[in-house]
Amino acid sequence: MSVPALSTDALVAGYERDLPIVRGIDFSVGIGELVVVLGPNGAGKSTLVKAIAGLVTIHSGAIRLGDRDITSAPAHEKVHQGLAFVPQTENIFTTLTVHENLLVAANILAKETRSRRISELYALFPDLAARPSLKAGQLSGGQRQMLAVARALIVAPSVLILDEPSAGLSPKVAADVFRTLKSINETGVTIILVEQNVKAALAIAHRGVILVDGKRRHEGPAATLAGDPIVAELYLGAHRAPPAVGA
Amino acid sequence: MSVELVSYGAFFLTIALTYAIMCLGLNVQWGQTGLFNVGVAGFVAIGAYVSAILTTPATESHLGGYGMPIVIGWLGGALAAALISFLIGALTIRLRADYLAIATFGVAVVVQLCALNLEPVTGGPFGIGFIPRPFAGLAGSPLAFSLLNLGVLIAVVAAVYLSLERLVRSPWGRVLRAIREDETAAFALGKNAVRFRLQAFAIGGGVMGLAGAVHAHFIGFVAPDNYVPILTFQVWAMLIVGGSGNNRGAILGAVLVWGVWTASAAAISVLFPPEQQARAAALQIVMVGLALCAVLLLRPRGLLGEVRVVSRYLDPSARRFPAQEIATDARKP
Amino acid sequence: MIAQAIMDGLIAGAMIGLGAIGITLTYSILRFANFAHGELLSWGAYIALALSDGLGYLSASLMLPVGPFSFGWSLPLAAILAVALTGTLALLADALLFGRLRAKGGTIIIMVMASFGAALTLRSLLEFLFSTKPAYYSKALQIALPLGGEMRATPDQLLTLGLAAVLVIAIHLLLTRSATGRSMRAVSENQQLAGIVGIDVRRIIRIVWLLGAGLACVAGIMAGLVVQIRPHMGHDLLLPLFAAAILGGIGSVPGAMLAGLIVGLSEAIAVQVIGAEWRAAVAFVILVAVLLTRPQGLLGRAA
Numbered sequence: 001m002s003v004p005a006l007s008t009d010a011l012v013a014g015y016e017r018d019l020p021i022v023r024g025i026d027f028s029v030g031i032g033e034l035v036v037v038l039g040p041n042g043a044g045k046s047t048l049v050k051a052i053a054g055l056v057t058i059h060s061g062a063i064r065l066g067d068r069d070i071t072s073a074p075a076h077e078k079v080h081q082g083l084a085f086v087p088q089t090e091n092i093f094t095t096l097t098v099h100e101n102l103l104v105a106a107n108i109l110a111k112e113t114r115s116r117r118i119s120e121l122y123a124l125f126p127d128l129a130a131r132p133s134l135k136a137g138q139l140s141g142g143q144r145q146m147l148a149v150a151r152a153l154i155v156a157p158s159v160l161i162l163d164e165p166s167a168g169l170s171p172k173v174a175a176d177v178f179r180t181l182k183s184i185n186e187t188g189v190t191i192i193l194v195e196q197n198v199k200a201a202l203a204i205a206h207r208g209v210i211l212v213d214g215k216r217r218h219e220g221p222a223a224t225l226a227g228d229p230i231v232a233e234l235y236l237g238a239h240r241a242p243p244a245v246g247a
Numbered sequence: 248m249s250v251e252l253v254s255y256g257a258f259f260l261t262i263a264l265t266y267a268i269m270c271l272g273l274n275v276q277w278g279q280t281g282l283f284n285v286g287v288a289g290f291v292a293i294g295a296y297v298s299a300i301l302t303t304p305a306t307e308s309h310l311g312g313y314g315m316p317i318v319i320g321w322l323g324g325a326l327a328a329a330l331i332s333f334l335i336g337a338l339t340i341r342l343r344a345d346y347l348a349i350a351t352f353g354v355a356v357v358v359q360l361c362a363l364n365l366e367p368v369t370g371g372p373f374g375i376g377f378i379p380r381p382f383a384g385l386a387g388s389p390l391a392f393s394l395l396n397l398g399v400l401i402a403v404v405a406a407v408y409l410s411l412e413r414l415v416r417s418p419w420g421r422v423l424r425a426i427r428e429d430e431t432a433a434f435a436l437g438k439n440a441v442r443f444r445l446q447a448f449a450i451g452g453g454v455m456g457l458a459g460a461v462h463a464h465f466i467g468f469v470a471p472d473n474y475v476p477i478l479t480f481q482v483w484a485m486l487i488v489g490g491s492g493n494n495r496g497a498i499l500g501a502v503l504v505w506g507v508w509t510a511s512a513a514a515i516s517v518l519f520p521p522e523q524q525a526r527a528a529a530l531q532i533v534m535v536g537l538a539l540c541a542v543l544l545l546r547p548r549g550l551l552g553e554v555r556v557v558s559r560y561l562d563p564s565a566r567r568f569p570a571q572e573i574a575t576d577a578r579k580p
Numbered sequence: 581m582i583a584q585a586i587m588d589g590l591i592a593g594a595m596i597g598l599g600a601i602g603i604t605l606t607y608s609i610l611r612f613a614n615f616a617h618g619e620l621l622s623w624g625a626y627i628a629l630a631l632s633d634g635l636g637y638l639s640a641s642l643m644l645p646v647g648p649f650s651f652g653w654s655l656p657l658a659a660i661l662a663v664a665l666t667g668t669l670a671l672l673a674d675a676l677l678f679g680r681l682r683a684k685g686g687t688i689i690i691m692v693m694a695s696f697g698a699a700l701t702l703r704s705l706l707e708f709l710f711s712t713k714p715a716y717y718s719k720a721l722q723i724a725l726p727l728g729g730e731m732r733a734t735p736d737q738l739l740t741l742g743l744a745a746v747l748v749i750a751i752h753l754l755l756t757r758s759a760t761g762r763s764m765r766a767v768s769e770n771q772q773l774a775g776i777v778g779i780d781v782r783r784i785i786r787i788v789w790l791l792g793a794g795l796a797c798v799a800g801i802m803a804g805l806v807v808q809i810r811p812h813m814g815h816d817l818l819l820p821l822f823a824a825a826i827l828g829g830i831g832s833v834p835g836a837m838l839a840g841l842i843v844g845l846s847e848a849i850a851v852q853v854i855g856a857e858w859r860a861a862v863a864f865v866i867l868v869a870v871l872l873t874r875p876q877g878l879l880g881r882a883a
Contacts, residue, residue, distance in 0.1 A: 055772060075775035085776050093769050096762065104766045107759050108778040151777060283689045285615065285696060338868060342875050344688045345613035349822045350871065352615070353864040356819050364857045476815075480700055483693070529707035536701030540677055543686075543694050 094137030272454030286355030294324030294456025328456020374470030593844020602792035608831035618814030624797025829880020
């Protein structure tokens with residue numbers, strides 16, 4: 001088997017040493033794969049991806065990007081290595097213009113490629129191209145999310161991680177976001193997606209991983225997970241009656 | 248000889264205890280509430296001047312000379328400082344945490360300026376003298392005089408200490424600490440955090456004013472030079488050495504730091520020729536500044552540390568859980 | 581009279597503005613009010629004094645006044661070195677004190693307190709090294725030139741104004757046009773996100789210290805040139821600096837300069853109207869007025 005795009009090895013992470021939230025997760029994503037991370041509230045999904053991105057203290061275990069160990073690299077260096085992260089909230093600079101948001105991210109590229117890369121992204125996101133000098137704080141929710149994704153793609157990452165990109169969006173706009181992610185994935189970018197919107201996420205994903213209590217509980221191909229009763233059960237808690245469907 | 252030694256000791260302790268009162272006032276603001284006051288000297292000066300104006304005998308040289316009883320002067324000084332604290336707090340407590348610090352710094356500058364320039368009120372650069380001292384009739388017998396004065400101060404410190412301890416342990420004090428440790432928790436309790444902070448800031452300022460008044464009546468005069476930034480700094484050093492949040496520590500810190508301060512000042516006057524003494528005094532402040540920074544880095548809770556009164560009422564480990572984890576736990580059967 | 585007060589106010593305001601830019605930059609990136617900023621002004625002035633005297637010792641011709649100015653080439657040369665050294669001093673303070681507290685997760689107020697301790701240490705160290713006696717860059721006397729109307733200013737004062745204007749424009753362009761400036765604005769809005777988009781936040785923090793300290797050094801040298809050099813000069817300017825930074829709006833460079841001029845002019849006018857002894861109260865009155873009516877400042881965004 002080839003080297004995965006990204007993998008974690010017995011990862012333990014959290015905000016306080018005596019209270020790890022991610023409690024030993026082995027997790028790996030193949031090159032070109034779109035994996036969705038699912039789980040009930042507090043399962044540690046968000047903490048897992050933040051730890052991978054370098055925002056949460058890692059107590060033990062390892063993270064590898066391709067065959068490189070990036071466990072202890074600070075957040076800004078992980079970007080240089082090809083790992084891009086889109087947080088759930090506050091994921092754009094509201095006091096900078098749309099164009100400045102892209103410029104700030106493009107700063108780590110070689111000087112001569114910066115403007116070409118930004119025009120490529122404007123071509124991909126015509127909504128942003130239409131308003132480059134608008135302050136990002138004045139964008140709509142969907143546009144903000146698109147800007148955040150565009151900003152992350154600037155560096156042409158090998159792995160793109162998104163924390164609940166559909167949160168707070170109307171179903172129609174969320175569908176747009178998922179469509180965009182699917183097409184980005186089809187260009188060869190590996191994507192890890194944390195989502196509450198189980199159905200929509202599984203619809204575009206190759207594979208789903210379910211976390212409970214900071215551990216990996218279950219996983220499988222997206223197509224089979226969608227109808228898997230275990231998913232519904234894990235979501236609603238073991239003490240509830242299992243036959244609930246469509247969680 | 249030994250009589251002199253005892254009366255010097257009593258005098259030293261008397262002055263140290265006036266600093267202890269300042270330190271207790273600062274502890275209400277910083278230790279209990281987390282409000283940063285960089286203008287301690289200003290609030291102390293307000294108390295000192297107000298009390299001096301109220302109690303000195305009639306005079307032409309400055310406002311006042313009302314010749315009132317000392318106790319009235321002390322209360323007046325405390326009230327005036329509390330009022331100014333209240334106004335400054337009302338202006339800044341809602342804003343960024345350090346705006347209060349900047350504003351209190353401004354208060355100290357302006358009070359110093361008023362003391363210097365409002366000659367008809369404050370006596371200008373020469374200040375106000377002839378401030379009545381308690382038991383002045385006994386001045387002929389130094390031992391009795393200094394011991395009685397020390398007794399008065401011990402009584403004042405004890406009174407302030409006991410009332411503050413009662414306050415800390417009252418529901419009011421518990422809310423105050425909860426606010427300091429975790430603002431969201433405080434709001435969840437349904438209390439108005441700004442109002443509580445403001446009250447604490449005014450009480451602390453009032454205690455500082457009282458300290459200034461008491462201090463003025465023992466040294467017998469007030470002058471602008473008594474209330475320079477180094478005073479603020481000394482009181483901070485005392486509180487930090489004693490451990491912020493801890494009232495007994497505040498008193499102990501005041502006595503300790505004042506002891507080190509007077510001892511090193513004495514050493515400087517012995518060891519250095521007169522023309523070098525100003526420089527040596529500057530070096531003394533450098534040392535205290537470095538020590539303060541070192542304590543912040545190495546022992547941020549002070550040498551004695553904080554008495555965790557609140558922990559009995561609010562389980563701190565429960566509050567430290569991220570909200571998500573609590574949600575998960577609640578779901579467990 | 582009033583015309584001259586305006587001239588004096590502009591000169592003082594230019595110095596206050598430069599200092600306030602440093603405060604506003606460090607505040608918006610490091611997120612605390614740095615009470616030691618005033619000491620950077622004093623240290624800058626004294627470092628330049630020591631270097632300038634040293635250069636003059638090496639070659640007396642460097643002390644000969646340049647053109648209409650009161651100082652020789654030793655001062656501009658010393659100033660360049662002093663800017664670098666003051667920047668180094670700020671980086672040192674960050675490495676020894678502020679950076680460590682940041683790494684420990686120190687709260688804003690712990691940082692403010694540490695800066696208060698650092699201020700006292702730095703100020704007293706200057707007193708120890710140079711004594712409290714005022715010092716001057718040059719003993720040469722200057723005659724104030726008539727500027728039309730009733731305004732007069734010495735060549736040194738005019739140079740100060742011109743240099744301040746050039747520096748403000750340069751800093752403004754740096755922040756709005758350059759990649760480093762964009763990164764600085766990004767860090768000031770959201771440090772965590774800045775890291776995620778690939779900005780090395782520690783590098784930006786170092787740049788901000790260097791910029792802030794460099795500007796403080798220039799302001800200190802200016803104050804030393806047109807007034808005098810004393811260990812307390814920075815401390816005495818601290819309240820006007822804070823007032824200007826808050827009046828201008830934290831994070832706004834044009835705001836800090838504009839507010840610096842307002843504070844300087846108000847002080848000069850108050851000196852004429854009320855008396856010189858009340859100068860120091862003007863900044864406090866402005867501060868209280870801003871906090872009462874518009875806490876976010878003239879050009880700032882809501883806090």
